[in-house]
Amino acid sequence: xxxxxxxxxxxxxxxxxxxxxxxxxxxxxxxxxxxxxxxxxxxxxxxxxxxxxxxxxxxxxxxxxxxxxxxxxxxxxxxxxxxxxxxxxxxxxxxxxxxxxxxxxxxxxxxx
Amino acid sequence: xxxxxxxxxxxxxxxxxxxxxxxxxxxxxxxxxxxxxxxxxxxxxxxxxxxxxxxxxxxxxxxxxxxxxxxxxxxxxxxxxxxxxxxxxxxxxxxxxxxxxxxxxxxxxxxxxxxxxxxxxxxxxxxxxxxxxxxxxxxxxxxxxxxxxxxxxxxxxxxxxxxxxxxxxxxxxxxxxxxxxxxxxxxxxxxxxxxxxxxxxxxxxxxxxxxxxxxxxxxxxxxxxxxxxxxxxxxxxxxxxxxxxxxxxxxxxxxxxxxxxxxxxxxxxxxxxxxxxxxxxxxxxxxxxxxxxxxxxxxxxxxxxxxxxxxxxxxxxxxxxxxxxxxxxxxxxxxxxxxxxxxxxxxxxxxxxxxxxxxxxx
Ligand SMILES: Nc1ncnc2c1ncn2[C@@H]1O[C@H](COP(=O)(O)OP(=O)(O)O)[C@@H](O)[C@H]1O
Ligand code: SF4
Ligand SMILES: [Mg+2]
Ligand SMILES: [Zn+2]
Ligand SMILES: [Zn+2]
Numbered sequence: 288x289x290x291x292x293x294x295x296x297x298x299x300x301x302x303x304x305x306x307x308x309x310x311x312x313x314x315x316x317x318x319x320x321x322x323x324x325x326x327x328x329x330x331x332x333x334x335x336x337x338x339x340x341x342x343x344x345x346x347x348x349x350x351x352x353x354x355x356x357x358x359x360x361x362x363x364x365x366x367x368x369x370x371x372x373x374x375x376x377x378x379x380x381x382x383x384x385x386x387x388x389x390x391x392x393x394x395x396x397x398x399x
Numbered sequence: 400x401x402x403x404x405x406x407x408x409x410x411x412x413x414x415x416x417x418x419x420x421x422x423x424x425x426x427x428x429x430x431x432x433x434x435x436x437x438x439x440x441x442x443x444x445x446x447x448x449x450x451x452x453x454x455x456x457x458x459x460x461x462x463x464x465x466x467x468x469x470x471x472x473x474x475x476x477x478x479x480x481x482x483x484x485x486x487x488x489x490x491x492x493x494x495x496x497x498x499x500x501x502x503x504x505x506x507x508x509x510x511x512x513x514x515x516x517x518x519x520x521x522x523x524x525x526x527x528x529x530x531x532x533x534x535x536x537x538x539x540x541x542x543x544x545x546x547x548x549x550x551x552x553x554x555x556x557x558x559x560x561x562x563x564x565x566x567x568x569x570x571x572x573x574x575x576x577x578x579x580x581x582x583x584x585x586x587x588x589x590x591x592x593x594x595x596x597x598x599x600x601x602x603x604x605x606x607x608x609x610x611x612x613x614x615x616x617x618x619x620x621x622x623x624x625x626x627x628x629x630x631x632x633x634x635x636x637x638x639x640x641x642x643x644x645x646x647x648x649x650x651x652x653x654x655x656x657x658x659x660x661x662x663x664x665x666x667x668x669x670x671x672x673x674x675x676x677x678x679x680x681x682x683x684x685x686x687x688x689x690x691x692x693x694x695x696x697x698x699x700x701x702x703x704x705x706x707x708x709x710x711x712x713x714x715x716x717x718x719x720x721x722x723x724x725x726x727x728x729x730x731x732x733x734x735x736x737x738x739x740x741x742x743x744x745x746x747x748x749x750x751x752x753x754x755x756x757x758x759x760x761x
Binding site for chain 1: 760
């Protein structure tokens with residue numbers, strides 16, 4: 288059974304490659320072939336951890352003013368088979384970005 | 400080239416006609432053919448499968464034998480089947496360094512036979528020759544010590560690590576070893592988290608082909624915690640026919656999907672009732688619901704276990720039915736589930752080996 292034969296909305300999305308893009312940004316090449324480029328600060332502001340987002344309402348607690356313009360990832364780490372933990376230069380590292388979330392956050396797939 | 404060398408090449412060529420049904424490739428290109436000998440009309444080959452519990456092992460052996468015997472100059476063919484279980488995890492810094500595959504057994508709710516399936520699965524895999532561990536993580540109702548007839552508790556080894564108790568060739572650690580007997584414990588997030596870390600990292604499992612985890616029922620914190628800490632190979636979902644009807648099993652499937660943990664397949668337990676007097680199969684809740692859900696989800700169906708007192712009685716006596724009554728219909732059903740599960744694990748592991756996993760360079 289491979290990923291492709293799973294049906295429904297909950298079929299998993301898996302990256303093939305996760306690398307740097309430029310000095311700050313993150314690039315993900317998905318198994319599907321789609322490529323996503325995440326500006327560092329954009330991703331930092333989307334941190335899904337309990338400190339940054341209200342668990343119940345989904346409201347963003349983190350204020351954009353609190354995040355410096357030059358924030359960047361300092362390291363990346365895979366979590367299980369489902370997500371990515373990002374360590375930021377501002378010291379924050381609580382958020383686990385699931386692949387599903389990352390796929391949804393792809394800037395080129397956002398309706399503007 | 401000598402006649403012998405030429406025949407060895409012919410033998411390998413002949414074996415190319417044998418397909419591995421799970422991997423969709425021939426056993427030669429998969430590298431399963433290990434050792435080819437030929438001398439005085441007698442051919443001997445070794446075929447290394449992905450698991451000793453391969454469901455089509457005997458069939459492949461026979462096909463190989465026939466293919467070799469069909470060659471001119473061969474009078475006798477000896478085919479030896481061995482196995483090397485592949486690891487589904489590319490993560491060697493994990494909390495479980497020597498463990499090749501981690502398989503949680505889950506259910507949408509309690510009482511569906513999750514522990515019974517876990518214990519029989521573990522014992523059946525061990526019987527086939529695999530190295531197996533069984534971790535009873537059910538903090539609410541640890542029942543593995545009873546099911547596996549354990550009386551001793553684990554001892555601490557060097558560097559504070561716990562040494563599992565071995566019973567029926569299975570290495571066992573249970574939450575039941577640690578729980579105070581008097582009162583029920585109310586588990587809170589951080590405590591659960593600590594317990595799981597201790598369970599995963601604080602036990603000297605050694606080298607294991609399969610670590611089966613009997614999860615607590617449901618889809619709460621502990622399951623999430625577990626999935627976040629180790630790369631799980633894939634989950635086995637246990638469901639009764641009526642739970643399928645009530646959408647209980649689907650919740651467990653959805654949880655694993657959300658975590659990108661593959662679901663290896665579904666086991667239907669307490670499938671049907673066979674009257675012990677007349678042998679009539681009587682379908683109390685209807686059968687085959689889990690098979691239908693599997694199909695509609697594109698998930699493998701791992702098998703169905705009949706509802707039978709034979710299973711409960713042996714469990715209560717501390718010896719799973721696959722050991723206590725190996726010739727019984729119930730034991731055979733569990734064996735089939737174990738083989739199908741091992742096959743699904745193989746498919747996962749080989750997929751990782753054949754194509755590469757997630758590459759992070761940062
Ligand atoms: N197929 C079966 N036929 C008969 N009794 C079963 C079967 N499977 C489990 N049981 C019994 O049902 C009860 C609950 O099973 P258990 O494995 O403890 O469930 P769970 O771990 O899901 O709570 C036990 O008494 C067990 O012996
Ligand atoms: S279990 Fe499946 S993958 Fe492994 S050897 Fe048998 S058929 Fe092949
Ligand atoms: Mg149980
Ligand atoms: Zn955060
Ligand atoms: Zn996009």
